[in-house]
Amino acid sequence: MATITLLFFLFLQLITATISTTPPPYNATVYVLLYCGAQSATTDDTDRRWDTDTHFPNFLPSNFSSISTTATASEQDPSINRVPYTTGARIMRSQFTYTFRVTPGAKFLRLYFYPANYSGFNKAESFFSVTANHLTLLSNFSAFLTVSASSSKQVQKEYVINVDETQILKLTFSPSPNSYAFVNGIEILSMPTDLYIHGDVTLSGHTNPYNINNSTALETLYRLNVGGNLVGSTEDTGMYRVWDSDDAFVVGLGYQTPHFDVDITYTSETPAYSAPRIVYTTSRTMANHSQSLDWEFPLNSGFYYLFRLHFCEIQPEVQEINDRSFSISIGNQKAAREADVIQWSGG
Numbered sequence: 001m002a003t004i005t006l007l008f009f010l011f012l013q014l015i016t017a018t019i020s021t022t023p024p025p026y027n028a029t030v031y032v033l034l035y036c037g038a039q040s041a042t043t044d045d046t047d048r049r050w051d052t053d054t055h056f057p058n059f060l061p062s063n064f065s066s067i068s069t070t071a072t073a074s075e076q077d078p079s080i081n082r083v084p085y086t087t088g089a090r091i092m093r094s095q096f097t098y099t100f101r102v103t104p105g106a107k108f109l110r111l112y113f114y115p116a117n118y119s120g121f122n123k124a125e126s127f128f129s130v131t132a133n134h135l136t137l138l139s140n141f142s143a144f145l146t147v148s149a150s151s152s153k154q155v156q157k158e159y160v161i162n163v164d165e166t167q168i169l170k171l172t173f174s175p176s177p178n179s180y181a182f183v184n185g186i187e188i189l190s191m192p193t194d195l196y197i198h199g200d201v202t203l204s205g206h207t208n209p210y211n212i213n214n215s216t217a218l219e220t221l222y223r224l225n226v227g228g229n230l231v232g233s234t235e236d237t238g239m240y241r242v243w244d245s246d247d248a249f250v251v252g253l254g255y256q257t258p259h260f261d262v263d264i265t266y267t268s269e270t271p272a273y274s275a276p277r278i279v280y281t282t283s284r285t286m287a288n289h290s291q292s293l294d295w296e297f298p299l300n301s302g303f304y305y306l307f308r309l310h311f312c313e314i315q316p317e318v319q320e321i322n323d324r325s326f327s328i329s330i331g332n333q334k335a336a337r338e339a340d341v342i343q344w345s346g347g
């Protein structure tokens with residue numbers, strides 16, 4: 001089994017500019033939203049409709065009824081969304097493969113877990129691995145231990161994986177010895193070609209193409225709306241991405257700039273689906289040369305990380321090259337010496 005490199009997106013948006021019309025949302029061509037083990041199709045509190053996996057025998061292994069069971073959490077915590085968490089789960093006692101037939105290309109894969117005692121199963125005893133085709137996404141994973149170490153009671157994992165010409169996405173849950181696997185929700189969504197997997201990084205006039213090959217998957221660790229509030233999945237540009245507030249990550253002074261209610265001109269290099277307008281109209285800025293704006297992120301060692309920074313110059317005072325120029329460091333490495341959004345964007 002090939003090991004994968006989980007990369008990480010950091011979406012930072014600092015300061016930004018330009019004017020235009022309401023961005024047209026991205027229309028997903030593949031959109032699977034499954035509430036696993038649920039009794040029937042249900043709508044979540046953002047009006048997204050989740051169908052139950054039992055309505056789609058083609059997705060399930062033929063022996064699904066002997067190797068899995070459906071359940072509802074015994075603990076109904078009112079602070080947790082019912083859909084897709086507490087009123088449905090598929091509990092798998094042996095290796096279980098969902099098979100999805102989807103078009104080739106990069107897809108978002110989102111997995112939703114609510115660790116609870118499901119009809120006779122002890123939540124502390126669930127350890128399992130998850131693979132997507134040949135990529136290992138989770139290994140001896142415990143949703144119970146994951147939430148025990150965090151402030152939230154549910155786990156959402158987001159990956160970007162490539163589906164090849166066979167058009168098959170096999171999602172396999174494998175319980176560790178003497179254990180069981182479970183999942184509450186599965187979401188599969190197409191994305192614009194080349195959004196994350198291929199692209200050009202332009203710095204100081206030099207274009208550096210990057211290419212993440214088809215054997216590599218990405219896992220989203222942080223996606224932040226800098227200087228603003230959480231942007232919920234239905235406020236995204238059609239990909240149902242969640243953009244968290246950066247408040248918990250900014251360290252030191254963290255100047256927050258007032259929201260500039262300006263229009264944003266998207267371009268062919270930065271199409272309207274790149275990020276919602278609110279991400280580009282909230283920011284943090286600073287003027288003092290002897291200080292810096294800093295964020296801190298807990299990460300795991302042993303992986304490569306992809307950082308994506310979004311910039312839009314929205315302050316009317318900043319018009320010319322050199323009106324605002326700054327450097328960017330990631331870890332102890334200088335990523336850009338003379339970052340200048342007016343120059344990068346060609347004005």
Ligand SMILES: *[C@@H]1O[C@H](CO)[C@@H](O)[C@H](O)[C@H]1NC(C)=O
Nearest residue numbers: 023024025026027028238273
């Ligand atoms: C997306 O679909 C909606 C409804 O079908 C349509 O009105 C809209 O123009 C489409 N947008 C794009 C970018 O294709």
Ligand SMILES: *[C@@H]1O[C@H](CO)[C@@H](O)[C@H](O)[C@H]1NC(C)=O
Nearest residue numbers: 061062063064066067094095
């Ligand atoms: C269920 O079916 C799959 C093939 O579809 C097979 O590999 C697996 O061994 C079966 N599991 C059990 C417990 O019979």
Ligand SMILES: *[C@@H]1O[C@H](CO)[C@@H](O)[C@H](O)[C@H]1NC(C)=O
Nearest residue numbers: 074075116117121122123124
């Ligand atoms: C879950 O089940 C275990 C084993 O039966 C039990 O010790 C634990 O208290 C239960 N937890 C909850 C929250 O019910």
Ligand SMILES: *[C@@H]1O[C@H](CO)[C@@H](O)[C@H](O)[C@H]1NC(C)=O
Nearest residue numbers: 127128139140141142176177
């Ligand atoms: C999975 O993790 C648990 C808890 O750390 C450990 O006891 C168990 O041996 C691990 N199992 C495998 C197959 O690695």
Ligand SMILES: *[C@@H]1O[C@H](CO)[C@@H](O)[C@H](O)[C@H]1NC(C)=O
Nearest residue numbers: 104105162163164165213214
């Ligand atoms: C990666 O997969 C996509 C979709 O199947 C395909 O179009 C592309 O050519 C592949 N790229 C490489 C380098 O194999």
Ligand SMILES: *[C@@H]1O[C@H](CO)[C@@H](O)[C@H](O)[C@H]1NC(C)=O
Nearest residue numbers: 005211212213214215216304
């Ligand atoms: C894909 O990229 C990874 C990371 O750069 C590399 O380790 C791996 O060998 C590449 N695989 C192929 C088939 O090119």
Ligand SMILES: *[C@@H]1O[C@H](CO)[C@@H](O)[C@H](O)[C@H]1NC(C)=O
Nearest residue numbers: 253286287288289290291292
């Ligand atoms: C800039 O920051 C330094 C160090 O914190 C401080 O001493 C100085 O007064 C600041 N200057 C202005 C103009 O705020």
